[in-house]
Amino acid sequence: MTSEISILNRSFFERDTKKVAQDLLGKFLVRRIGKNLFSGIIVETEAYIGPHDLACHASKGKTERTEVMFGSAGIWYVYMIYGMYYCLNVVTERKDYPSAVLIRALEPDSDLQFTTYNLRLMNGPGKLCRALRIDKKINRTSAMAKNSKLYFEDRGIKISKSRIVKAKRIGVDYAGKWKDKPLRFYIKGNKFISKI
DNA sequence: CAAGAGATCATCT
């Protein structure tokens, strides 16, 4: 058995956001900068689901910023937060149903392309964007195009259900009923997640 | 180690 490497396509993202968020654990995020490829294993995600999720930016309606979440799946949603950091999301589900998965933490790939390889390089949404030089130029671009500068690979790693921890999302205490819903997912025992 | 504050600006009211 050879494990085949494939780039995740639209049918992967065009599904229930909670499923996509969990299925992204163990997949690789690949960033191309010039001729170089930097990659990491996704170890932590969060789901933001639809117009009723008070933590989802799109719950406040369609605006210039949130419009991308109302579009079709497999497109990057990148925004600046706290004036300093970017957060990386991929749009999910059907058109006009605003939802996305936030990529919260990566374990650096063992290819050792990073000049600083350590536990805290990409253990948070702002930090992984900084490490991979992800900014607003990525916003609204496709994660699925052949020439994407940022895309997902399935390299055959499967994370079983029993190894996935479900927890409440980070930093959304303003979200009323939705603040405690178990929409954060991470690989049990992984050393590269943002918080225990 | 935990808790608190400050950095800093795009976005929306």
Next chain:
DNA sequence: GATGATCTCTTGA
């Protein structure tokens, strides 16, 4: 004018 899907630094036990 207020706020935030964060992070780092400082303080203190």
